[in-house]
Amino acid sequence: MKIVTIKELLSATVLCNEDCLGKHVYSASCSDMMSDVLAYQKEQAVLVTHLVNAQVVRTAEMMDMVCVVFANGKKPTPEMIELANDNEMVLMSTDLSAYESCGILFGNGLKGGHKE
Amino acid sequence: MSDGVKFHYDVDGEDFTSAGRASVMVKKTLRELGLSPEIIRKVSVAMYEGEINMVIHAGGGCADVEITENKVIIVLSDHGPGIADVSLAMQEGYSTASDQVRSLGFGAGMGLPNMKRYTDDMVIESEVGKGTTITMTVNINA
Numbered sequence: 001m002k003i004v005t006i007k008e009l010l011s012a013t014v015l016c017n018e019d020c021l022g023k024h025v026y027s028a029s030c031s032d033m034m035s036d037v038l039a040y041q042k043e044q045a046v047l048v049t050h051l052v053n054a055q056v057v058r059t060a061e062m063m064d065m066v067c068v069v070f071a072n073g074k075k076p077t078p079e080m081i082e083l084a085n086d087n088e089m090v091l092m093s094t095d096l097s098a099y100e101s102c103g104i105l106f107g108n109g110l111k112g113g114h115k116e
Numbered sequence: 117m118s119d120g121v122k123f124h125y126d127v128d129g130e131d132f133t134s135a136g137r138a139s140v141m142v143k144k145t146l147r148e149l150g151l152s153p154e155i156i157r158k159v160s161v162a163m164y165e166g167e168i169n170m171v172i173h174a175g176g177g178c179a180d181v182e183i184t185e186n187k188v189i190i191v192l193s194d195h196g197p198g199i200a201d202v203s204l205a206m207q208e209g210y211s212t213a214s215d216q217v218r219s220l221g222f223g224a225g226m227g228l229p230n231m232k233r234y235t236d237d238m239v240i241e242s243e244v245g246k247g248t249t250i251t252m253t254v255n256i257n258a
Contacts, residue, residue, distance in 0.1 A: 035226030038161050039233065051221045055168070058136040059221075062143070062164050064157060079133070 001025055001110050003067050003090050006046060009104050012069060012092040016081045020090050023066050028110045030102045034059040046110070048101050050074055057083040057091075066090065071098035121149075121183045127167050127194075129176025132220060138179050139164040142190075149183065151256065158254045159188050162234040165227045166192040166250055172217045173197070174248065187236075190252045198244040206232065 004021035007014055014021065023044070030048040031037050037047060037059050046067040047060050057080050060068050067090040070076060076084070076091050084091045094101055106112075123145065125138035143160040163179065170177040174196020182189045199205050206228050213223025232238045235252040242248040 032221055033224040033226070034221040035165065035224045035230055038165060038230050039226055053220055054133045055136065055221055058140065058164065062136075062139065062157070062161050064153065 001105075001108065003046070005108075006067065006069065006105065006110075007092055009108060010069060010092075010094040010096055010101050012094040015076060015091045015093060016084050017088055017090045020066070020088050023090070025067060025110065027112060028102065028105050029065075029112065030098050037063065040112075046105070048098050048105075050098060052076060052080070054079055054083060056080065057087075057089065060089060061087050067092070069094055069101060071096060071101050123181045125179045125181075127170050127176045127179055127192075129171050129174065132171055135168050135171040136164050139167050142179075142181055146183070146188070151188075155188070155254060155256055158234040159190065162231045162252050162254070163190050163192070165230045166190070166252070168222055169227050170194045170196070172213055172222060177247075186256055188254045188256065190235075190254075191249065192252075193247065193249045195247040198246055198248055199240065199242040200244050202240050202242060 003023050025044050025046045027042045027045045029037055029042055029045055032049055032051045034055055042063060045065045047065050048069045048071055049056060050071055052074050070093045073095045075093050127138055128134055139160050142163055143156055146156045174194035177194030180191045204210055208229045209225040211223045211225035217223040236255045237253040239251045
């Protein structure tokens with residue numbers, strides 16, 4: 001699934017790296033606990049979260065994730081956007097809940113990762 | 117690649133926001149050295165979890181990374197409170213982290229298990245009141 005499709009499905013606002021919307025994601029993860037995110041192998045994945053701090057972007061970077069969706073209208077800080085810019089990572093915000101966001105993405109064919 | 121490329125990083129224990137900087141630098145270096153994405157992810161995730169642990173439990177410390185032809189060795193050392201029961205700390209879900217740390221997305225009791233999961237060998241040496249040294253090895257040609 002292309003990142004631009006995620007944006008459209010979730011009616012999300014893209015906050016940085018709009019030129020990367022053509023990248024593909026192959027799986028998704030949803031958590032506010034970053035160690036849980038780090039425990040599951042994902043290839044070019046998207047992370048759905050409510051958590052807003054710099055470690056969200058660092059965690060996504062460590063897992064080679066290419067997109068983070070902030071649910072419930074949460075917005076990343078300028079520092080997080082700067083970190084994401086260093087990694088060409090798309091950050092977007094949706095007014096949908098994490099539950100609704102995941103349901104929509106899963107229903108459209110985006111599956112979860114697997115534990116190593 | 118020549119044997120024994122070594123790097124040293126100091127991990128600042130005062131600032132949670134900066135935690136992970138050393139892991140980011142190691143990741144970039146491994147990428148420049150041409151290691152596979154799988155090896156790079158294993159090393160960087162294991163080191164990142166260790167770095168977070170040093171910041172939230174031990175007030176910082178230092179990280180030494182050595183890259184040889186066959187493996188990457190990461191040594192994380194701190195002078196924090198030490199780990200009283202290592203086998204208990206290795207259980208998924210066990211954590212002594214504060215509610216504040218949990219609100220930041222860590223402290224789920226997955227740090228040490230993740231470090232073990234992503235490495236081929238992990239040795240924990242810890243003494244209560246003196247500190248902890250964790251040595252992790254990721255084999256390149258596994």
